[in-house]
Amino acid sequence: MLKITDLHASINGTEILKGLSLEIKAGEIHAIMGPNGAGKSTLASVLAGKEDYEVTSGTITFEDQDLLEMSIEERAREGVFLAFQYPVEIPGVSNVNFLKTAINEIREHKGIPALSAKDFLRLVKEKSALVDLDASLASRAVNEGFSGGEKKRNEIFQMAMLEPKLAVLDETDSGLDIDALRIVARGVNTLKSANNATLVITHYQRLLDHIIPDFVHVLYDGKIVKTGGKELALALEEKGYDWIKSAE
Amino acid sequence: MAGYTENELAKDLADKEYQYGFISEIDSDVVPAGLNEQVIHLISAKKNEPAWLLDYRLKAFEVWKTMTEPEWAHVAYQKPDFQAISYYAAPKQTKKFESWDEVDPEMKETMAKLGISLEEQQRLTGVAVDFVMDSVSVGTSFKAKLAELGIIFCSFSEAVQEHPALVKQYLGTVVPTTDNFYAALNSAVFSDGSFCYIPKGVRCPMELSTYFRINAGGTGQFERTLVIADESSYVSYLEGCTAPQRDENQLHAAVVELIALNKAEIKYSTVQNWYPGDKEGKGGIFNFVTKRGLCEAHAKISWTQVETGSAVTWKYPSCILKGDYSVGEFFSVAVTNNYQQADTGTKMIHLGKHTKSTIISKGISAGHSQNSYRGLVQIHKQADHARNFSQCDSLLMGSICGAHTFPYIECKNASAQIEHEATTSKIGEDQLFYCQQRGISEEKAISLIVNGYCKEVLNQLPMEFAVEAQKLLSISLEGSVG
Ligand SMILES: Nc1ncnc2c1ncn2[C@@H]1O[C@H](COP(=O)(O)OP(=O)(O)OP(=O)(O)O)[C@@H](O)[C@H]1O
Ligand SMILES: [Mg+2]
Numbered sequence: 001m002l003k004i005t006d007l008h009a010s011i012n013g014t015e016i017l018k019g020l021s022l023e024i025k026a027g028e029i030h031a032i033m034g035p036n037g038a039g040k041s042t043l044a045s046v047l048a049g050k051e052d053y054e055v056t057s058g059t060i061t062f063e064d065q066d067l068l069e070m071s072i073e074e075r076a077r078e079g080v081f082l083a084f085q086y087p088v089e090i091p092g093v094s095n096v097n098f099l100k101t102a103i104n105e106i107r108e109h110k111g112i113p114a115l116s117a118k119d120f121l122r123l124v125k126e127k128s129a130l131v132d133l134d135a136s137l138a139s140r141a142v143n144e145g146f147s148g149g150e151k152k153r154n155e156i157f158q159m160a161m162l163e164p165k166l167a168v169l170d171e172t173d174s175g176l177d178i179d180a181l182r183i184v185a186r187g188v189n190t191l192k193s194a195n196n197a198t199l200v201i202t203h204y205q206r207l208l209d210h211i212i213p214d215f216v217h218v219l220y221d222g223k224i225v226k227t228g229g230k231e232l233a234l235a236l237e238e239k240g241y242d243w244i245k246s247a248e
Numbered sequence: 249m250a251g252y253t254e255n256e257l258a259k260d261l262a263d264k265e266y267q268y269g270f271i272s273e274i275d276s277d278v279v280p281a282g283l284n285e286q287v288i289h290l291i292s293a294k295k296n297e298p299a300w301l302l303d304y305r306l307k308a309f310e311v312w313k314t315m316t317e318p319e320w321a322h323v324a325y326q327k328p329d330f331q332a333i334s335y336y337a338a339p340k341q342t343k344k345f346e347s348w349d350e351v352d353p354e355m356k357e358t359m360a361k362l363g364i365s366l367e368e369q370q371r372l373t374g375v376a377v378d379f380v381m382d383s384v385s386v387g388t389s390f391k392a393k394l395a396e397l398g399i400i401f402c403s404f405s406e407a408v409q410e411h412p413a414l415v416k417q418y419l420g421t422v423v424p425t426t427d428n429f430y431a432a433l434n435s436a437v438f439s440d441g442s443f444c445y446i447p448k449g450v451r452c453p454m455e456l457s458t459y460f461r462i463n464a465g466g467t468g469q470f471e472r473t474l475v476i477a478d479e480s481s482y483v484s485y486l487e488g489c490t491a492p493q494r495d496e497n498q499l500h501a502a503v504v505e506l507i508a509l510n511k512a513e514i515k516y517s518t519v520q521n522w523y524p525g526d527k528e529g530k531g532g533i534f535n536f537v538t539k540r541g542l543c544e545a546h547a548k549i550s551w552t553q554v555e556t557g558s559a560v561t562w563k564y565p566s567c568i569l570k571g572d573y574s575v576g577e578f579f580s581v582a583v584t585n586n587y588q589q590a591d592t593g594t595k596m597i598h599l600g601k602h603t604k605s606t607i608i609s610k611g612i613s614a615g616h617s618q619n620s621y622r623g624l625v626q627i628h629k630q631a632d633h634a635r636n637f638s639q640c641d642s643l644l645m646g647s648i649c650g651a652h653t654f655p656y657i658e659c660k661n662a663s664a665q666i667e668h669e670a671t672t673s674k675i676g677e678d679q680l681f682y683c684q685q686r687g688i689s690e691e692k693a694i695s696l697i698v699n700g701y702c703k704e705v706l707n708q709l710p711m712e713f714a715v716e717a718q719k720l721l722s723i724s725l726e727g728s729v730g
Contacts, residue, residue, distance in 0.1 A: 048685050076687035088682040092700025101696060102686040109687070141700065158686065 001026045001197050002047075002067075002166055007058035009046050015056070016042045018222035024166070027194040031208055031233065032201045034219035035241050040201045041085055043219070044170045048082045049075050062166065076102075077109040079165030083155035083172045085201075090142040095154065096124060098142045099161050106162065127160040131187045148175040156187045163191070168199045173207040185210030205237040218244055281334045285309065288436055291335060295405050298412060308425035308435030315429045318562075325560045325589065328499045328534060335437045335470070398447040401456050404472050407443035414445055418476055422505040422542045422568070430501040430536040430562075434470045438503065441471035446481040446512070455710050457486040473504040477512035477547075484515040486713055498523075499534045500558075506541030506549055510571065513548045514541065517709050519717050522557035524588045524724070532559025532588075539563065545571030545600065552708040554717040555582040555590060556724040564622065566595035569603035569631075576605040579705040581717075583698075583724050584617030584649070593622040593654075598634040598664075607638040610702050613649035614725055620652040627664040635665045642672040643701055645694070645725070695722035 002024040009017040016039045024030050034040055046053050047060070049072040060067040067075060090098065104114040115123070128138050131153050143151050152172050159167050169188070173181055188198060188211050200211060208216070208230060216232040217224045218241070226232065226244055235243075288309055292302040317327060394401050400411060407415050425435040446452050477483050487504075500522065508514050516539075525532030535558040541549035551565035567576030578594035596605035605625065613619040625636045642651035653670050675697060683693035699706065699718050706714050 048681075050681055072681065072684040073687050073689050076685050082685050084682065084685075088676070088678045090679055090682070090697060090700055092703035093696050098683075098686070098688075098696065101692060102683075102688050105689065105692065106687040162686065 001063060002199075003059075003061045005059045007043075007046070007060065008056045009042060009053050009058075010056055011042070011053050016053075016222055017046065019058070020219070020223055022217065022224060024197045024199060026165075026197055027192075028214045029188075029192070029198045029200065029211060031211075031213040031216045032199065032219050032224075033203065033216065033233065033236055038219045039222045040219055041170055044082055044085075044168045044201065047075075047080060047166075047168055048072060073105070074109075076164075077106045079196075081159050081162055081164030081167045083152075083159060083167065083169040085170040085174075087143045087146075087151040087155055089144045089146075091144050093142050095138050095140060095142050096120075099124070099158060102158075102162060123161060128157055130160050130190060131157045132183050133157045149177060149180050152176055153180060153184065156184050160187055160191060163196075165196050166199065167191075167196070168201070170201045171203065172200075173202050173204060181207065182210060205233045208233045220244060282331045283309075283333070283335060283437065287335055291437060291439065295408070297408055300416060301408060304420065304425070305436050305438075308432050309437075311426050312429065312432035312436055315432055317429050325534065330433075333499060335439070394452075397450050397453070399450060399452055400443065400445040402443055404438070404441040404443050404474065407474070411443070411445070414476065415443065415474065418474060418505070418507055419472075420505075422507060422540045423503050423538050428538060431503050431538040434472065434501050434503040434538070438470045438472035441473045441502070442475075443473075444475040444483065444485065446477045446483045448478045449480045450478075451481065452483040455484045455486050457488070469498075469500050469502070471502040473502065474507075475505070475514060475516070476507045477509060477514050479509045480511040481509075482513045484517070484710065486517050486519075486710065488519045488521070488713070488716070498532075499536070501536045502538070504537070504539040504565075506539075508541060508543045508547035508549050508574075510544045511546045512544070513550075515550045515552070516541070516565070517713055518551075518553040518555075519709075519713055519720060520553065520555045520557050520561075521720050521724075523559075524557050524586065525559040527586050533557065534559060535561045535563065537563045539565035540568065540595075541566070541576070542568045543571055543574035543576060543600075543603075546573045547571055548575040548577070550577040550579070550708065551594065552579040552705065553581070553592075554702075554705070554709070554720065555580070555592060556720045558590075559588060561588075561590040561592055563592045564594055566597065567605065568597045568599065569605065569634075570599045571603075572600040573602045573604075574600055575603070578605075578607045578609070579708045580609045581612070581702045581705045581721070582610070582619055582621075583612045583721060584614070584619045585724055586615040586617060588615075588617045590618070591620045591622055593620075593624075595624040595626065596636060598625075598627045598631040598636070601630070601632045602634070603631055604635045605637075607636070607640070608704055609638075609640045610705055611640070611642045611651050611653075612645070612698060612701070612721075612725070613642070613651050614645040616648050618650045618652070620654065622654040622656075624656045624658070625666060626657075627659040627661050627666070629660045631661050631664070633663050633665075634661065636667065638666075638668045640668075640670045641701070642670075643698070644672065644674045691722070694725055698722075698725060 004020060004022045007017050007020045008015060020043065032040055042053065046055060049070065055068055062080065063078065100120055107114055124138055128135060133153055137150060137154065143154060146154060152175060155172060172184055176184060200207065200213065213230055216228055216230060218226040220241065285306065288305050292305060420435065423431050425432050444456060475485055506514050506516060522533035522535060523531065543549050549567050553565065555561055565578060569576050576596050580592065582590045582592050584590045593609065594607055596607065607623055609621045611619040611621055621640045623638060625638065627634045638655060640653050640655065642653065644651055651672055655668055657666055659666060679697055680690060680693050683696060684690060698721055702721065706717055709717055
């Protein structure tokens with residue numbers, strides 16, 4: 001589904017990603033861990049197409065298409081979803097209006113007719129139940145005045161509404177209480193299918209108790225320096241990153 | 249849960265050029281260009297006016313000749329040549345219609361292009377439309393129903409013929425001929441407009457609506473609107489306009505007077521969408537309007553405006569809070585793009601005790617445009633316990649446009665409570681990225697964000713008007729980022 005080869009990306013002339021390669025197949029869950037500043041959010045932003053980042057070399061193919069050639073919204077419409085580390089507030093625009101617009105833009109792109117108001121509301125009901133999102137939050141302005149945890153849960157709600165092929169969750173677990181963590185994990189697990197894939201960026205092994213990854217990667221200084229199974233996360237939790245650094 | 253950007257909006261967005269830029273080919277009866285006493289005599293005679301009104305016009309003309317155009321507005325433009333303008337244009341067919349079947353098909357087509365087919369309007373929305381094409385009102389609907397309640401809603405000319413006493417009693421009482429350059433000009437040459445009277449204790453059961461449209465080339469338009477809400481009555485009045493695409497600047501100088509007697513309430517909403525000029529700033533309407541309302545005791549006047557059009561806008565809907573416990577409100581969205589200039593705001597004049605005013609102004613600037621808010625809150629000596637709250641927000645799109653805020657406060661009474669808040673923000677790259685990451689195009693994202701930003705004001709508009717206003721905001725901001 002996604003194949004990143006020798007990716008170099010920089011911001012304001014500073015190289016952040018320094019030859020990163022990663023392959024994700026449909027049906028898989030991958031986790032990326034790594035110290036602060038390693039480039040995890042940078043990778044997420046480059047996948048989403050944020051213009052501040054310059055890709056200097058390397059390739060990214062997504063579903064046999066050159067992702068780097070696509071605009072931000074094209075990538076989204078083709079099924080790339082990013083759950084933001086810091087979700088953005090949009091005052092005065094209700095969550096439902098925002099999502100209705102997004103869904104219908106995606107449907108238009110795919111050549112399917114717009115969702116009727118009735119079907120849309122049914123979908124909102126179903127998906128907000130999945131992540132235990134209060135109905136009042138769905139009708140409030142996008143992330144405005146939401147608590148940190150509510151914002152994160154709202155990201156998963158949006159993901160559930162949009163049903164992407166590839167979801168990148170950037171530290172969706174940070175700031176969540178134990179119950180919310182379970183709810184988010186339940187959301188991700190319920191949405192998991194043989195046709196989609198998830199890339200989870202996290203600092204904590206505890207999320208991976210709930211979302212069981214097929215692969216765990218360590219991103220360090222702009223590169224993936226180690227890949228393993230679930231047990232790698234446990235080892236990291238125990239030993240920290242110095243162990244990786246010295247092993248390098 | 250009103251959808252801001254539905255599919256129909258997507259279609260509008262695809263249609264880049266000013267969509268109402270067409271000229272209809274109805275024969276106009278145009279007075280030769282130029283302004284002098286003879287022209288005023290001619291206008292007055294054509295309209296079969298009583299002597300007192302001719303007199304009123306001539307006095308205004310005398311005053312106007314001694315005045316000079318205001319310079320203080322934060323705008324720069326090629327001043328109109330007042331002798332090159334024709335001061336009267338009426339569609340030739342001025343006979344009254346018994347039914348809409350009799351109306352000139354081309355005129356109907358014009359209305360259809362504007363999306364305001366009268367039949368539809370009447371049937372679907374229950375709005376009585378008084379359609380002003382150029383200067384003469386061509387038909388007033390729902391008259392019978394309104395008449396049952398004693399409500400008068402007609403063209404200004406008709407009011408002069410049918411209700412001269414009311415017109416004479418109130419005309420110029422809120423905006424005197426001496427008020428300013430453009431008000432004086434309007435008082436001398438006004439062609440037509442709307443008149444509305446709501447009797448004591450009557451709540452007008454529908455939104456009263458007038459669509460203005462400048463049509464004949466080179467014809468300045470000078471409407472006159474007079475709305476009188478008698479004691480304890482209520483009316484909501486809508487004014488909306490569009491204009492055909494033109495190469496030369498066209499002058500528009502309207503005067504609107506509102507009178508809210510004791511305990512009466514007037515809601516006056518405007519969506520203004522006149523041709524703003526092309527991307528280089530060529531052409532477009534000059535919009536110099538004087539709008540003012542007078543509140544007697546416990547009365548309330550709310551002005552709501554969405555300004556997206558015109559090359560140059562100069563407009564300050566104001567309230568004179570004369571009676572004790574009267575309330576004035578001003579809700580405004582002003583959008584400028586390309587080379588548009590807007591200098592708009594309000595004046596709240598507190599004369600009575602316990603008077604209260606609220607000002608919410610949202611300015612949005614894009615392109616090379618300049619957008620100024622200019623507001624005056626004046627608390628007079630005798631106005632004990634007056635209160636004002638003002639909030640002026642500016643949103644900038646791009647880095648070559650300008651937003652300016654000029655709040656003036658004159659307070660002569662220590663018991664007054666005045667609050668003022670102002671913010672300036674840039675449309676967030678992060679917000680745009682967030683929307684785009686969800687599959688929303690940049691244009692649509694801007695429209696969503698802007699509509700959200702203006703929500704407080706848009707919420708004041710009646711439903712159908714709000715939808716129209718949202719579309720206009722999107723259309724006028726097309727291509728403004730990126
Ligand atoms: N605009 C910028 N200019 C210069 N450097 C930047 C800019 N934005 C990010 N960086 C740097 O890029 C590096 C990688 O940042 P990134 O956000 O990808 O880290 P991360 O792995 O997500 O860290 P964390 O775990 O703290 O979220 C950091 O050193 C950061 O300071
Ligand atoms: Mg990060």
